[in-house]
Amino acid sequence: MEQKPFLQMRNISKTFPGVKALDAVKLEILPGEIHALVGENGAGKSTLIKILAGVEIPDPGAEFLIDGQPANIQQPLDSTKRGIAVIYQDFSLFPSLTVAENIGFGREIGQGRRFVNWIEIRETANRALQELGVEIDLNSQLEKLSVAKQQLVAIARALAFNARLIIMDEPTSSLSQAEVEGLFKIIRNLKAKGIAILFVSHKLQELFTIAERFTVLRDGKYIGTYLKKDLNEEKLISLMVGRKVEFIKQPGGKVGQPILEVKSISKKGNFKDISFRLHKGEILGLTGLVGAGRSEVAQALFGLNAPDEGDIILEGKKVSIHSPEEALSFGIAYIPEHRQIQGLVMRQSVAKNITLTSLKKIRGKLGFLDNNSEKNLVNQYMQVLDIRPKNPDMLTMQLSGGNQQKVVLAKWLATNPKILIVDEPTNGIDVGAKAEIHRLLRQLAAEGIAVLMISSELPEILAICDRILVMRRGRMVAEFNIDEATQEKIMNKAFLGTANSVSA
Amino acid sequence: MQKINISKISINKETILLYVFILTFVFMSILSPSKFLSLGNLQSMASQLPELGIISLGMMVVIITGGINLSITYTAALAGIAGAFVLSSGLGSEATGIYVFITILKALAVILLTGFLCGLLNGYLVGSIGVAPILVTLGTMTLYEGVSLLFTKGGAISGFPLQYQWIGNGNILFLPVPIVIFILFALLTGILLERTAWGRSVYMFGCNPTATLFSGVNIKKVIMFVYIYSSVAAALAAIIMTSRYNSAKVDYGSSYLLQSVAIVVLGGTDIAGGYGKVIGTIIAAGIIQILSSGLNLIGINRFIVDVTMGILLIGVLLLNFFINKAGRKGVMTKQQKEMKTDKKVPA
Numbered sequence: 102m103e104q105k106p107f108l109q110m111r112n113i114s115k116t117f118p119g120v121k122a123l124d125a126v127k128l129e130i131l132p133g134e135i136h137a138l139v140g141e142n143g144a145g146k147s148t149l150i151k152i153l154a155g156v157e158i159p160d161p162g163a164e165f166l167i168d169g170q171p172a173n174i175q176q177p178l179d180s181t182k183r184g185i186a187v188i189y190q191d192f193s194l195f196p197s198l199t200v201a202e203n204i205g206f207g208r209e210i211g212q213g214r215r216f217v218n219w220i221e222i223r224e225t226a227n228r229a230l231q232e233l234g235v236e237i238d239l240n241s242q243l244e245k246l247s248v249a250k251q252q253l254v255a256i257a258r259a260l261a262f263n264a265r266l267i268i269m270d271e272p273t274s275s276l277s278q279a280e281v282e283g284l285f286k287i288i289r290n291l292k293a294k295g296i297a298i299l300f301v302s303h304k305l306q307e308l309f310t311i312a313e314r315f316t317v318l319r320d321g322k323y324i325g326t327y328l329k330k331d332l333n334e335e336k337l338i339s340l341m342v343g344r345k346v347e348f349i350k351q352p353g354g355k356v357g358q359p360i361l362e363v364k365s366i367s368k369k370g371n372f373k374d375i376s377f378r379l380h381k382g383e384i385l386g387l388t389g390l391v392g393a394g395r396s397e398v399a400q401a402l403f404g405l406n407a408p409d410e411g412d413i414i415l416e417g418k419k420v421s422i423h424s425p426e427e428a429l430s431f432g433i434a435y436i437p438e439h440r441q442i443q444g445l446v447m448r449q450s451v452a453k454n455i456t457l458t459s460l461k462k463i464r465g466k467l468g469f470l471d472n473n474s475e476k477n478l479v480n481q482y483m484q485v486l487d488i489r490p491k492n493p494d495m496l497t498m499q500l501s502g503g504n505q506q507k508v509v510l511a512k513w514l515a516t517n518p519k520i521l522i523v524d525e526p527t528n529g530i531d532v533g534a535k536a537e538i539h540r541l542l543r544q545l546a547a548e549g550i551a552v553l554m555i556s557s558e559l560p561e562i563l564a565i566c567d568r569i570l571v572m573r574r575g576r577m578v579a580e581f582n583i584d585e586a587t588q589e590k591i592m593n594k595a596f597l598g599t600a601n602s603v604s605a
Numbered sequence: 606m607q608k609i610n611i612s613k614i615s616i617n618k619e620t621i622l623l624y625v626f627i628l629t630f631v632f633m634s635i636l637s638p639s640k641f642l643s644l645g646n647l648q649s650m651a652s653q654l655p656e657l658g659i660i661s662l663g664m665m666v667v668i669i670t671g672g673i674n675l676s677i678t679y680t681a682a683l684a685g686i687a688g689a690f691v692l693s694s695g696l697g698s699e700a701t702g703i704y705v706f707i708t709i710l711k712a713l714a715v716i717l718l719t720g721f722l723c724g725l726l727n728g729y730l731v732g733s734i735g736v737a738p739i740l741v742t743l744g745t746m747t748l749y750e751g752v753s754l755l756f757t758k759g760g761a762i763s764g765f766p767l768q769y770q771w772i773g774n775g776n777i778l779f780l781p782v783p784i785v786i787f788i789l790f791a792l793l794t795g796i797l798l799e800r801t802a803w804g805r806s807v808y809m810f811g812c813n814p815t816a817t818l819f820s821g822v823n824i825k826k827v828i829m830f831v832y833i834y835s836s837v838a839a840a841l842a843a844i845i846m847t848s849r850y851n852s853a854k855v856d857y858g859s860s861y862l863l864q865s866v867a868i869v870v871l872g873g874t875d876i877a878g879g880y881g882k883v884i885g886t887i888i889a890a891g892i893i894q895i896l897s898s899g900l901n902l903i904g905i906n907r908f909i910v911d912v913t914m915g916i917l918l919i920g921v922l923l924l925n926f927f928i929n930k931a932g933r934k935g936v937m938t939k940q941q942k943e944m945k946t947d948k949k950v951p952a
Contacts, residue, residue, distance in 0.1 A: 405819075429821030437819055446813040448879055457809055457820040460802035469800045512820065 107132045107265055107297055108185075111164040115148050115157060120529075122148040123159070126323045128316055130266060133295040135288060137302070137312035141341050141592065142391050142557035145321040146301055150268055153299075154187040155180035181207075186259030187268040192251055194258070196244035201226040203243050204258045229257040232294075233287060249280040256287065260296075267291065268299040273307055274392070285311050303390045305334050305596050317341055338596055342588040348564035349536060351543040353583060356567060357381035360551045361520055363402070366411030371397040372575040374600065375411070379520065384542060384552040386566035388559065389595050394575040395555045396438055399522045402553075403435040404428040416519075429458065432519035436509050436526055438555075444509040445497050452479040452493035455512045462515075482511035486541065503534025510541065521545060524555045539565050559588045576600040618873030618925055622888045625921065629892055633899035640902045648781065650898045652773070652849065655787035656842045656858065658890040661865040661872070662794050663838025665886045668869050669798075669811045670831050671878025672731060672738030678862040679749035680723040680836045682855050685843035686753050688716035689762040689853035692769060705766045712769070713844060720840025723749060724833035732828030753855040763852035773848030783845045790841060794834075795883040803830055811878030867914075868893055871921050892917070 108130040115123040123145045130136050140146050151157040155177040159165075165172050167183050174180045194203050205222030226239055235253050243251060252272065259267045273281045288298050288311060302308055308315070315332060317324040317340045324340050361379040366372070372394040379385050387395050400406040402413065404422040412419050415431055422428050428435070437443035445454055456463055456475055463478060465471030479493045486507040488500075497508060506526065513521065523542065527535040543565055546552050556562050562569055569586050571579040571594040578598030581590065633641045640646060660677055667674040691712040723745065730741040775782045798804035806827045810817045818824050842861075847853045872889035874881030893914065900910045 424823070425819060425821040426823045435819070442813070443815050443819045446809050446816050448812045449809060453805065453809065457805070457817065457822065460805055460822070464802060468802075469796075470802060470805065516821075 104131045105169060106130060106166075107134075107168065109164070109166040109169075110149075110153075111166075113149065113152060113163045113165075114160040115145075115152065116160055122321050123152075124321045126318065126321070129326065130297050130299060132265070133292050133297055134314065135292055135298045135300060135312050137300045137308045137315045138318070139302075139305075139308065139315055139337065139341060140318035141559075143320075144318040144341070146318060147270075148321075149318070150187060150270060150299075150301065153180065153185055153268060181262055184263060184265035185268070186262055186264035186266070188252070188255045188259060188270065188272065190271045190274060192255040194243055194251060194255055197242065199240050199242055200237050200246070200254055201239040203254050204229050204261050207258060207262065225261050226257070229260040232260050233257055234290060235287070248275050249277075249283065252276070252284065253287070256291075264296065266297045266299060268301070270301045271303070271392075272300070273302065273304060281307065303392075303596065305337060309334065334597065335593070338592050339589055342559065342592040348539060348560050350563075351539055351565045353567045354382050354384075354543070354547045356383040357549065360416055361402075362412075362414040363398075364412040364414065366398075366401060366408035366413065368397065368401060368406060368408045371406065372401075372572070375572075375577050377570055377577065377580075379551045379553055381519075381549050381551050382546050383567040384546050384554055384565055386562040386569040387553060387555045387572065388557065388562050388569060388591060389572035389578075391557060393572040393595070395572055396524055397575075398572070399435060399524055399553065399555055402428070402433060402520075402522060429516055432517070434458075434513035434516060434518035434521045436506075436513060436521070436523040438524040438528065440502075440505055440509060440528070445505060447496070447498040449497060450494050451483070451488065451497055451500070451508055452476075454497050454508050455479050455482055455493075455515060458512045459515045478515055482515050485514070486511050487537075501534070502530040503537070506530055506534070506538060510538075514545070518550060520551045520553065522553045522555070525557065526554065527556075527558070527561060535561070559591055562591070563588065571595055571598060573598050618928070619882060619885045619888070621924065621928075622871075622873065622885055622892070622921070625917075626888050626892050626895075629895050629899075633895055637899070637903045641899050646898065646902060650894050651784050652781050653898070654890060654894045655783035656845050656849075657861055657864060657868070657894065658787050658887060659790055659838050659842045659845070660858070660861050661868040661886050661890050662791060662883065663835040663842075664865040665869045665872070665874050665881050665883070666794065666798070666807065666831055666838075667738070667835045668866075668874050668876060669807055669878055669881040670828065671811050671814070672828075672831075673742060673866070674727065674832065674835045675739065675742040675862065676723065676727060676746040676749055677742075677835060677839045677865065678859050679746050679753065679855075680720055681839040681843040681846065681858050681861075682853075683723065683749045683753045684716045684719040684836075684840040685847040685853040685857065686757055686762060686855065687719040688712040688843070689765070689847060690756070691715050692766065692847075693762055693764040705768055708766060709769055716844055716847075717837060717840045720836040720838075720843070721833055723839070724836030725829070727836065728829035728832035731832060732825045750855065757853075757855055759855060761852040761854040765847070765851055769848055770851055771848070773845050773850075783849070786841065786845065790838070791883055791887055797834075798883065803827060807831060808879060811875075811880070813879075864893065867918055871918055873925065 106129045108128070110126070110128040113123055113126045114121070126145065126149060128149065138146050138149065148157060152159050155174045158175060165174060172183055174183070198206070201223050204226035223239060230237060233253060233256060237246070237250055237253065243254060246254070256267065272284060276284065291298060300308065300312055309329065313329055314326055315329070315337065316326045317337070319341055357380055359378045359380050363375060363377050365374045365376050367374055375398055377385070387398070389395055397406055401408045402422065404424045404427050407421065407423050413422065414420070420431060422431065422433070425435070441447055446457070452475065456478060459478060460470070463471055463474045465474065483491060483493060488504050488507045488511065497505060500508065526542070527538050530538070539561070542552055542554065554562070554566060563583070563586060567583055569581045569583065569591065570577060571591055573595055578600060579594035660681065664674055664677055691708065727741055727745055730736050731738050772782055777785050798807065806817065806822050809822070810824055810827055814824065842858065846857050850857060868889045869881070869886055870876055871892070872881070872885035874885065896914060896917070897910060900913060
């Protein structure tokens with residue numbers, strides 16, 4: 102059966118400052134095909150989708166054909182007009198509008214109308230829902246519907262735009278088993294109508310149920326497109342992992358006494374039954390797919406997300422931590438994932454950022470801030486971390502990403518922490534700075550600090566950790582010693598592991 | 606030809622304001638030297654400025670955190686009325702001796718305590734519950750006005766001891782007492798903001814509340830103190846006002862609400878939070894005072910005074926906006942330069 106492809110993308114590259122997110126990737130989608138796009142975190146799936154949606158523009162030299170004709174996609178409206186619709190994880194709908202408005206509005210605006218034709222909007226909405234074969238009251242407000250129904254509205258909205266390719270980003274992440282089956286039925290219906298689906302998901306079992314072909318990305322590169330019959334789960338994982346990025350292997354240190362013990366903590370909707378031990382002088386890696394609940398666990402230890410159940414035992418004493426202020430007083434430091442929002446006050450100087458965690462320390466007589474002790478503290482840590490340029494009065498936003506991250510490290514080292522939690526510490530910084538941060542973390546561990554490192558970058562985890570924990574869907578699914586861990590083993594657990602496979 | 610390096614010329618908001626202040630002063634003096642520069646007018650301006658100035662400083666502290674305190678003038682009214690009940694109870698204006706002194710002290714304490722409690726409520730609702738400041742203070746504004754009306758039925762309370770009037774009308778050496786209070790309060794505000802952990806946290810919170818929380822700062826406490834400080838400023842203004850008018854009434858000072866916001870913004874404070882200086886607010890309060898007194902004095906129609914003030918405010922805001930924009934461009938080109946030099950270094 103020879104079919105002309107609906108969509109052909111060839112030689113798609115995308116360069117962000119310092120990072121090549123996509124490198125000569127290709128993607129081909131046939132009419133009425135259910136196609137899966139798979140890859141690890143950071144493999145480039147999201148960037149590819151954004152290019153498809155017209156949100157990002159690829160580097161020059163890209164070929165983008167629809168029905169064999171070159172398509173010039175410069176903005177989201179261009180891609181919508183060509184029949185490409187994206188349903189993001191959060192659906193990107195309007196919660197306070199009605200179902201009819203959500204389905205019908207975009208089309209009105211897309212046609213450049215200035216006035217709203219209410220009758221037409223309702224007709225459009227009705228037609229789209231009928232085409233899907235579902236019944237939803239057109240007048241109900243969107244946010245009052247269940248997640249599964251909201252998703253159907255999003256799909257109906259795509260149909261109202263005469264979509265020929267619907268891209269679904271993690272569509273099953275908040276659906277129950279029955280709802281997933283309902284969704285799959287609808288997807289097969291759409292297929293019968295000649296509408297193609299591009300399915301992006303981490304749930305391999307589901308992909309094997311629904312998808313016909315798989316395109317695999319790794320490290321921004323195209324690995325291949327495979328038919329379902331040529332693949333199984335293990336083989337697919339082995340295609341996804343094996344990232345070539347190499348980091349200098351940092352030798353492990355002497356692991357000391359346990360300092361922190363987490364005993365089956367749970368938080369509804371976040372994580373369940375998490376237990377582990379953290380020792381002085383070790384770097385404990387915590388990995389898993391994005392959304393597995395890693396940051397939530399870290400923030401539970403930092404007082405931002407107190408668990409509902411379970412115990413946190415710090416140096417042999419049971420503690421409860423309800424605010425970062427308390428965490429700080431217990432000697433727990435947290436370098437958050439979103440440096441520019443959570444980590445730094447970008448519009449203020451490097452010096453003020455460094456001392457923000459230690460204002461109590463630099464108070465002199467009468468409780469006033471002491472200029473000299475502030476200067477000393479700032480100079481000390483700017484030197485230890487080699488922050489450049491060596492100007493404490495420079496605004497933090499003027500520094501490079503790597504130096505900004507060092508400022509975050511500096512402000513927490515200034516508190517003399519016993520436990521340092523780092524969340525994606527090398528996210529968005531260049532390779533040289535990454536290696537420097539790795540060396541620093543290892544050095545801190547050697548000084549006796551217990552480090553818990555959350556990272557999605559397996560090469561990084563394998564380069565500097567002593568032990569590795571793997572989470573999946575809010576559960577702890579595996580623990581590896583560094584000498585037995587490989588990328589394949591970790592990814593296997595991250596994608597397929599169950600809570601029973603680990604005895605903590 | 607010598608190249609002028611624009612970034613080297615320091616034009617900060619406060620210096621511009623100072624020039625505007627001097628200009629308005631000179632302008633008014635030329636326009637009406639006999640009236641504007643008369644001792645009477647200078648003294649009258651000096652006694653009016655403190656109320657507005659103190660309230661503006663109280664407003665500024667809140668605006669630096671990215672909030673606003675709409676209840677500030679009714680806090681002043683309520684505090685003044687609470688004190689007035691103490692002042693007018695039992696003692697006539699001819700009472701003397703230690704009893705008067707104690708009564709006045711009691712009244713001052715009641716005024717400050719009322720302000721403190723009003724601030725506590727605002728601070729609790731904003732900081733601990735997390736309701737938007739504009740909603741909280743809009744609500745408490747109505748609440749404090751309502752309570753004030755309940756107790757006074759809209760009328761004025763008077764019959765204070767004579768000695769109480771010294772606060773609003775007396776002199777220390779040659780300086781009016783209100784000016785002395787204003788100077789002391791401004792100094793205190795400056796020191797608290799610039800030299801204490803609380804002040805530092807206020808600016809950091811205004812720039813980025815999330816990162817401040819993530820740095821282990823107790824932001825609930827910081828915000829609580831901000832709103833208490835703002836309301837105590839209102840109470841301080843209430844002391845001067847009740848003394849100057851020798852009575853307390855619900856609508857005394859109610860026109861200061863929008864004026865104080867205008868002064869704070871005119872004074873260079875970022876309405877989105879994170880920046881604001883005591884000196885800027887003081888100069889801005891001075892400019893507004895000179896304009897309103899001066900234009901009034903030379904017999905200009907009240908409405909034209911408002912128009913003039915509006916134009917001045919918009920003008921300075923535009924100027925600040927363009928200076929900020931130029932500043933941001935400077936930062937961006939600097940960053941681009943750095944990125945280019947970074948690339949030259951082999952990884």
